[in-house]
Amino acid sequence: MTLQTIGRRRRPGTRTIAWRAVAYVALIAMSATILLPLGWMLTTALKPDFAPVFTPTPQWFPTTDWEWNNFARALLDPARPFWRYTLNTVFIVTMNIVGTVLSCSLVGYAFARLRFRGRETLFAILIITMLIPWQALLIPQFLLFYNLGWYGTMLPLIVPSFFGNAFFIFLIRQYIRSIPVELELAARIDGCNQWQVFRHIVLPLIRPVLMVCAVFVFLDSWNDLLGPLVYLIRDEDFTVAIGIANMVTSREPHLNLLMAANLIMMIPATLLYFLAQKQLVGGIASVGLKG
Amino acid sequence: MRSTTRITAILATALVAGALTACSPGGSSQVSDDGTGKVVLWYLPEDDGATFIASIKEAFEAANPGTILDAVGVPEDNYVTKVDTAMLANQPPDIAFMLDAKWIKAGRLAPVDKLLSDAGVDLANWNPVAMSSCQLDGATYCVGSQQFTTALVYNKDMFDAAGLDYPSATEPMTIDEFAELSKRLTQPSDDPAARVYGAAISGPLNGMTSMATFYGEDGTAAIGNADSPRTAHLFDVLAGLARDGSITQPVMFANKSSADLMSAGNAAMTIEGVDYVGFAMDAADRRWGVAPPPVIEAGDTPYVFSGTDRWAMLTGGRNNLGAEKFLSWFAQHGGEYRLQLDQAPLDTTQLSEWAEGSESRGEMVQVLTLATHPSPFIPNLWGFTGKLDDLYIQLASGDKTDAATELTSLAPELQRQLDEAWKNWEAIR
Amino acid sequence: MAVFTVGPIIGSLVISFTDWNLLSEPGWVGLDNYARLATDPEFINAVNVTVTYVIFGVPIFQVTGLLVALLLNLVLPGMRIFRTIMFLPTVLSGVAVAVLWQQLLSSEGAVNQILRMLGIANPPAWLTSPGWAIPAVIVIGVWGVGAGAIIYLAGLQNVPPQLYEQATIDGAGPIRTFFAITLPMLTPTLLFTVLTGIIGAFQVFDMAFILGGPKGGVGGSLSFYLLYVWGQAFGNGRLGYASALSWVFVIACAVVVILILRTADRWVFDESESR
Numbered sequence: 003m004t005l006q007t008i009g010r011r012r013r014p015g016t017r018t019i020a021w022r023a024v025a026y027v028a029l030i031a032m033s034a035t036i037l038l039p040l041g042w043m044l045t046t047a048l049k050p051d052f053a054p055v056f057t058p059t060p061q062w063f064p065t066t067d068w069e070w071n072n073f074a075r076a077l078l079d080p081a082r083p084f085w086r087y088t089l090n091t092v093f094i095v096t097m098n099i100v101g102t103v104l105s106c107s108l109v110g111y112a113f114a115r116l117r118f119r120g121r122e123t124l125f126a127i128l129i130i131t132m133l134i135p136w137q138a139l140l141i142p143q144f145l146l147f148y149n150l151g152w153y154g155t156m157l158p159l160i161v162p163s164f165f166g167n168a169f170f171i172f173l174i175r176q177y178i179r180s181i182p183v184e185l186e187l188a189a190r191i192d193g194c195n196q197w198q199v200f201r202h203i204v205l206p207l208i209r210p211v212l213m214v215c216a217v218f219v220f221l222d223s224w225n226d227l228l229g230p231l232v233y234l235i236r237d238e239d240f241t242v243a244i245g246i247a248n249m250v251t252s253r254e255p256h257l258n259l260l261m262a263a264n265l266i267m268m269i270p271a272t273l274l275y276f277l278a279q280k281q282l283v284g285g286i287a288s289v290g291l292k293g
Numbered sequence: 294m295r296s297t298t299r300i301t302a303i304l305a306t307a308l309v310a311g312a313l314t315a316c317s318p319g320g321s322s323q324v325s326d327d328g329t330g331k332v333v334l335w336y337l338p339e340d341d342g343a344t345f346i347a348s349i350k351e352a353f354e355a356a357n358p359g360t361i362l363d364a365v366g367v368p369e370d371n372y373v374t375k376v377d378t379a380m381l382a383n384q385p386p387d388i389a390f391m392l393d394a395k396w397i398k399a400g401r402l403a404p405v406d407k408l409l410s411d412a413g414v415d416l417a418n419w420n421p422v423a424m425s426s427c428q429l430d431g432a433t434y435c436v437g438s439q440q441f442t443t444a445l446v447y448n449k450d451m452f453d454a455a456g457l458d459y460p461s462a463t464e465p466m467t468i469d470e471f472a473e474l475s476k477r478l479t480q481p482s483d484d485p486a487a488r489v490y491g492a493a494i495s496g497p498l499n500g501m502t503s504m505a506t507f508y509g510e511d512g513t514a515a516i517g518n519a520d521s522p523r524t525a526h527l528f529d530v531l532a533g534l535a536r537d538g539s540i541t542q543p544v545m546f547a548n549k550s551s552a553d554l555m556s557a558g559n560a561a562m563t564i565e566g567v568d569y570v571g572f573a574m575d576a577a578d579r580r581w582g583v584a585p586p587p588v589i590e591a592g593d594t595p596y597v598f599s600g601t602d603r604w605a606m607l608t609g610g611r612n613n614l615g616a617e618k619f620l621s622w623f624a625q626h627g628g629e630y631r632l633q634l635d636q637a638p639l640d641t642t643q644l645s646e647w648a649e650g651s652e653s654r655g656e657m658v659q660v661l662t663l664a665t666h667p668s669p670f671i672p673n674l675w676g677f678t679g680k681l682d683d684l685y686i687q688l689a690s691g692d693k694t695d696a697a698t699e700l701t702s703l704a705p706e707l708q709r710q711l712d713e714a715w716k717n718w719e720a721i722r
Numbered sequence: 723m724a725v726f727t728v729g730p731i732i733g734s735l736v737i738s739f740t741d742w743n744l745l746s747e748p749g750w751v752g753l754d755n756y757a758r759l760a761t762d763p764e765f766i767n768a769v770n771v772t773v774t775y776v777i778f779g780v781p782i783f784q785v786t787g788l789l790v791a792l793l794l795n796l797v798l799p800g801m802r803i804f805r806t807i808m809f810l811p812t813v814l815s816g817v818a819v820a821v822l823w824q825q826l827l828s829s830e831g832a833v834n835q836i837l838r839m840l841g842i843a844n845p846p847a848w849l850t851s852p853g854w855a856i857p858a859v860i861v862i863g864v865w866g867v868g869a870g871a872i873i874y875l876a877g878l879q880n881v882p883p884q885l886y887e888q889a890t891i892d893g894a895g896p897i898r899t900f901f902a903i904t905l906p907m908l909t910p911t912l913l914f915t916v917l918t919g920i921i922g923a924f925q926v927f928d929m930a931f932i933l934g935g936p937k938g939g940v941g942g943s944l945s946f947y948l949l950y951v952w953g954q955a956f957g958n959g960r961l962g963y964a965s966a967l968s969w970v971f972v973i974a975c976a977v978v979v980i981l982i983l984r985t986a987d988r989w990v991f992d993e994s995e996s997r
Contacts, residue, residue, distance in 0.1 A: 025796055032790070033807045035865065039822050040810065042832075052576035054553035055825075079343070082366070126983065131727050132921055133975040134734075137951045138968030141744070141961060142733030143726070144378050153382045162726040169918060173873070176910040180880045180991070210876040217872070225815045228371060232378050237365045246815065247368035248338040257821065264818040271813040276806045370931075374956050377744050395959060399745035485830055542829060542847075676957050679937040686850055686940050706763075717959055722746045 038062050047072055047261035055257045069258070076263040082245045083238075091224060091241040094159050098223040099216050101163030102170055107212060109166050110174030111200055115186070125175075132168040144232060154235045159226075163219070170215045177211040178204065213281040221271060242267060328614030329359035333386040334604075335376065338366040342602075348630050353622055360615050380609065387610035388619060391427065391435045391603035394670065398721040403606040403613075404432045405620060412621040418640050422599040425667035436620050437601030438627025440637040440644065443500035444597055444660050445587070446570045449580040451478055451489070451561040460584035462659040465595040468530050471587035475539045478561035486559075492540045493551035493560035496685045497527050498678065500564045501586055503596040504668040507681060508711060512669030515707035519681065520700045523589050528688055528696035535689035543686050555579075567657050568637060574653075583656040585663050597664035601639045672718035677710035738965035745959070755966035765967065767942045768950040771856065775946065776923040779860050783919055784912075787867045791874030792900075805875075808868040820932035823862050824849065833861075849933055855943035859929060870915055877911030878904070909990045917982060924975050927952070947971055 041062045046055050049067045077084050113125055147158040189199050230241040249260045336342050350362045367375050373393050379385045396402050427435035452459055455478055460466060475491025482488040507519040534540040552570045554560040556577035564586050574581040585595040606616045628638035637647050648654035684703060687693040738755055742748035759765050794805050826832045827848040837845040846854035881904060889899045930946045936953050938945025955964030
């Protein structure tokens with residue numbers, strides 16, 4: 003893999019020291035604008051209760067207060083069983099990733115490569131469904147799930163993902179369309195059927211975009227607040243997002259605990275992304291496609 | 294086409310309702326005829342609510358063997374939606390924090406007057422302003438336990454240093470006197486950390502004055518009130534102070550920063566929740582006092598906001614007997630557990646115990662006796678009254694200058710939205 | 723999909739012809755809700771705010787997203803770390819981001835302190851200054867542009883390396899290579915990000931809700947369309963009117979989307995059709 007990933011880069015000659023320096027300066031500047039605010043979050047998370055959070059000059063790095071205990075308080079508050087919430091969230095998130103990747107890769111492939119009557123119309127309708135705001139669908143959808151007897155269960159949060167999602171179908175379709183079609187044609191000539199082409203040729207090729215899907219589905223369902231809140235009614239079914247939202251109140255916002263909890267919340271998604279990068283960057287080069 | 298069920302039916306048939314077999318919803322609670330079993334309670338985890346609820350749960354269950362209080366915290370921003378949808382699904386909790394008066398209007402909450410008198414609670418001991426948010430057309434629909442007071446909180450050391458007398462806890466100053474005090478307490482500085490504002494004030498709406506100032510005593514007339522010379526004077530004075538730096542710009546920091554400014558010594562006065570600022574001042578070891586907020590003109594009735602937690606019984610709950618048992622127990626004992634957490638209890642007979650040993654708290658109790666006149670009820674108030682806040686922000690920043698002109702042009706729009714809010718309110722049946 | 727979307731879609735259409743408030747029996751009001759729109763000044767304001775945001779926000783997000791992706795696509799030591807850092811804002815929940823930026827963009831906040839150091843004496847009050855609220859939301863959007871960048875990044879993996887080799891042999895410089903090879907090969911991804919970017923910009927909700935409150939900021943300057951819909955449905959209890967608002971929204975957005983899809987054949991490079 004290494005040779006190919008390096009080999010696919012542009013003309014080696016342009017990669018001079020100066021070029022690299024410019025790139026590093028840009029990267030470091032961008033990183034700073036992202037990390038400084040996060041430093042402010044950490045500073046806030048480490049403050050004792052009632053210490054002023056909104057100081058006249060922003061404190062970018064923790065200097066005076068080191069209440070590491072806040073992380074434990076945020077996580078171990080008996081009123082908010084975060085371990086339980088985490089288990090529930092992980093379950094919902096995993097089911098959503100599996101459901102979305104399965105259904106959307108199949109449908110996306112069909113829209114990209116199969117020719118059938120009304121394909122373009124169907125595709126346009128799919129795009130239009132993305133336009134309908136969830137604010138308008140919340141109550142009708144609620145009534146539907148309620149009438150299915152799913153109120154108070156996790157089913158409304160899981161089952162729909164197995165029926166596809168317009169955003170990800172569209173994403174995968176576009177990705178497949180940018181892949182050279184020769185490999186698939188060759189496989190067809192070699193006697194593969196449509197399913198085998200999909201399974202053995204297309205699926206490996208679209209791994210980067212499936213990783214993107216997984217990361218986005220993870221983020222969406224990990225941070226989703228309203229869905230779990232509206233459908234779940236027992237505390238033991240609640241998710242991390244509800245637990246965190248319960249820390250923000252207009253009367254007495256424990257901003258230190260809130261920031262601590264949010265910093266902890268970031269860790270799983272960041273780890274997932276860090277690990278997923280290997281898959282994300284690879285694509286065609288990594289399967290060794292020869293033109 | 295006249296019923297919810299019709300709409301649901303249309304949906305259901307348009308779909309697959311029959312195709313999938315319904316499984317039973319998770320929240321089934323045992324219905325009992327003696328009030329035992331589970332009592333489901335939804336609460337806002339605000340103000341250490343979780344700690345309070347935990348202590349209440351333990352005590353209530355010990356006193357009522359066989360009854361379990363199943364307390365579920367629901368985030369504030371989506372609380373109303375959560376309760377609304379639960380009502381749609383015919384599975385509301387037995388007890389809920391009352392956040393929206395529309396539930397009373399729609400008959401979803403049970404009146405508790407008889408329950409209270411049976412429990413031996415004398416409503417005269419509960420602050421009338423606090424309880425007004427629980428009442429509609431003379432009936433009471435919720436039960437409280439804690440006393441929230443919004444008043445003027447000031448830093449006593451700063452008054453001493455400036456050689457000024459402390460504000461009276463019984464006689465409100467006028468807004469012009471307040472302006473004078475603010476100016477004298479202000480210490481300008483180019484260094485934001487060394488700057489002292491006479492007062493940290495977020496605007497004319499937040500605890501400063503009754504809504505009657507803007508919408509009249511019955512809460513129906515913006516024209517004639519919001520655009521009156523009195524209201525314009527209030528806006529002009531405050532915005533003038535903000536422009537010359539004697540009070541904070543309304544949006545200088547994010548919300549709740551007034552307590553931060555007070556405890557850090559960057560502000561000498563504020564109009565805020567007394568308990569919240571008081572805790573911050575105590576934590577920072579600063580001496581603080583309490584006074585009623587200023588009035589617009591000498592002789593006006595002072596306005597002190599008083600509020601409480603509001604626990605209501607839902608008519609569609611599964612365990613009505615258990616809910617009654619809980620509310621009745623809570624009405625009698627809720628205040629004790631507030632005291633245990635060092636929070637101000639709603640019952641005035643318990644307040645002295647809370648204030649004992651603290652001069653500042655004593656002043657708050659004194660100021661609270663002025664809280665007799667509730668702000669008028671206005672449906673969907675926060676849906677439109679923010680326009681007044683917006684105007685104040687623009688006046689304070691200098692984007693706009695003449696409050697009277699601006700209020701006169703704003704009043705018809707406020708009136709339109711007010712009328713609409715009342716119309717929507719009346720449509721709730 | 724059909725099961726869980728089409729049904730509720732029909733449901734919301736039905737509701738848009740009623741005066742349902744969730745609590746009382748709904749009454750049939752025909753087209754009243756749609757007729758009301760014409761005389762609702764808040765509706766006009768919400769349209770203005772949203773369209774302004776779409777027109778200025780979408781191009782800015784697309785260009786910065788692509789630039790960041792190109793930068794992150796370089797093969798340099800430590801790139802995995804930079805890629806992770808750029809992605810961090812995406813991982814943060816909306817509440818934390820909003821609280822953070824409320825502080826940074828307040829009139830005495832960090833952003834303005836930096837602007838003052840740069841010699842700008844009277845920087846705007848951003849979120850609370852009506853003319854500056856939308857630029858503020860765009861700034862926050864740019865901060866979180868890493869999410870869009872990773873879609874571009876995935877798309878960049880698809881450009882066959884031999885095309886670059888060919889360009890190198892032909893003596894093309896990096897800028898020519900970008901316009902002759904990278905950009906055309908990226909057009910399917912571009913179509914996706916532009917379309918979803920526009921839809922996302924029309925549908926801004928969470929950030930506006932937390933930054934400007936349910937009432938939509940100072941002077942309605944953050945009253946994005948769906949925030950207004952939400953306020954009408956769940957604040958004001960007018961679900962019927964909110965549904966009508968939603969349907970007008972869907973139709974308007976559909977026109978924009980269909981226009982873009984119509985032109986797509988002309989500029990989107992499609993492997994399936996071209997070879």
